Amino acid sequence: MIKQLYGVDDAALDEVFKRRTSISSVMDTAKKVADEVREGGDAAVRKYTKQFDGVDLRDLEVTDDEMYNAVELIDYETIGHLEKAIDNIEAFHALQRPSGDMWLTEISPGIRLGQKFTPLERIGAYVPGGTGSYPSTALMLIVPAQVAGVSEIIACTPPRKDGTIHPLTLTALDMAGADRIFKVGGVQAIAAMAYGTQSIPKVEKIVGPGNIYVTAAKMYVRDAAEIDMPAGPSEIVVIADDTAIPSFIASDMIAQAEHDVNAMSILLTPSEMLAESVELEIERQKENAPRRQIIDKAGMGIYVLDDLDAAVEVCNRIAPEHVEIMVRDPMSTLNKVRNAGTVYVGDYAPVAAGDYASGANHVLPTGGYAKVFSGMNTMQFIKTTSVQVIEKGGLEGIKDTITALAEIEGFDAHARSVYKRFE
Structure with a gap:
């Protein structure tokens, strides 16, 4: 698992950290499904829900009775945990408004x-589901939209084999403030929200993570609805020196690896001793991991570099979803990190804290898109419009500049629109 990366050139680094999956590899399938949903509406959504999820749905939307029954199944202690998470998420995102x-x-x-x-007036939130339950993602999408003041929030999440949504996910969506919830997942859900169907209204923006097919669909439908970011398989890069605690690093790498066989868990360090200790810890901790079959297939790697600066530069080249910093002078290292979805600083800042309860958002760009995309935040749901209040004296002060540049560009009517005001 340990590899030496002393003096490796950029081309070799790109090959070492090449992602296992790419959007282009599944784009044809995403296009086919999305185009059919655009043309066929609900019928196409039902067709692909049956084909991909094995569920023959009659009603796409969650009913009031379904919502009531779901909430009744959740114990008070869990409700309390959801409320605490909502409070922290709301507090953090309110500061961004x-x-x-x-x-x-x-x-x-x-x-x-x-x-x-x-x-924005209406947004669509995609919450992964099916075999699992992700109430935390529901909170991370809906609460910031509420804070921003979005008028209507539509949510889509895949059904289970019996055609229902996991009660915990439904409860989280309801508590966070989703207005309408649909039992639809995958490409068909993204296309339905982008184009609109007989049952699912068209939205202005689609937010939320998903598998590679969901991510491809989000990229494809951008002519009909804006998206937050490409958010696919989970990623972590740990930057650590010889002061770091090996068992902490190993547990955090395993935590991300258990997400998906295409997940990426990487340690970058100048310390060979730390690298060896972390490798041993990973093997030890994996023994009793419930999701070991997934962990073993995920992309885990430990890389030894010349120094911390080299580690940071490799991290910036990878542009991962999550970065953890465990070094002597963490704030100095933090200042050098340019490309990351989110950064956790210190031995007691695991990714799990941000995933569930610290209040910062866990919906983040993956696949290297942290170089150009920001993570989920309140401003994702707010448009900015420039306002210009210009009085006669103000226009007179810039009149010569306006008319000169307009005439240079050959737009005489632009210039005359200014001259006219001073005739």
Whole structure:
């Protein structure tokens, strides 16, 4: 598992850290399903739900009775944990919202510029499901949308084999504030929200993680609805030196590996002793892991580099979903990290904290997209519109510049629109 990366060139690094899956490998399938949903609506959604999930659905939307029955199955202690998580998520995301609906400031005499903030009217939240339950993801998507002031929140999540949604996921969606919930997953859910069907309304933006097919579908439907980011198989890069605790690193790497056989769990360190200790810890801790079959197939690797700066540069090249920093001077290392979905600093900052209860968001870009995409945040649900308040004196002060540049570009009518105001 341990590999030496002393003085390795960029091309070799790219090969070492090449992702196992790519969106292009499944895009044809995503296109086929999405196009059929666009044309066939609910009938196509039902067809593919039966084909992919083995469920023959009559009603796509969760009913009030289904919601009531789900909530009744959840114990008070679990409800309390969901409430605490909601409180922390809401508090953190409220700090990201602009303090007002608009701001204006005087740029020069007679010219005030600013921005107006407008929440999206309707968004679609995709919560993975099927064989598992992900109430935490429901909270991470719905709560920020509520904080932003979105008017209507649509949620889609895959049904179980009996055609129902896991009670815990349904309860979380309800507590967080989803307005309508549909028992639909996969590409068909993304396409339904993007294009609209007889039952599922068209949304302005689709948010939420999923498998490689869901991610491909999100990329494909961007002509009809905006998306948050490509969010696929989970990833972690741990940057550590000889002060780090091997058992902590091993447990965090295993935690991400248990997500998916395509997950990525990596340690970057200048310490060969730490590398060897972590390798031993991983083998020891895997012995009793309930999801060991998945963990064994996931992409786990330990890499020894020249120094911490080299480790950070490799991390920036990978641009992973999660980064953990366990070094002597963590804040100095943090300042050098440019590409990451989220960063955890210190020995007692495991990814699991952000996954469930710290309040920061766990819906993050994967597959190297952290180089250009941000993670889920309140501003994902708010549009900004520039506002320009210009008085006669202000226009006069920039009149010569406007008309000169307009005439240089050959747009005489633009120039005349300014001259006209001073005739």
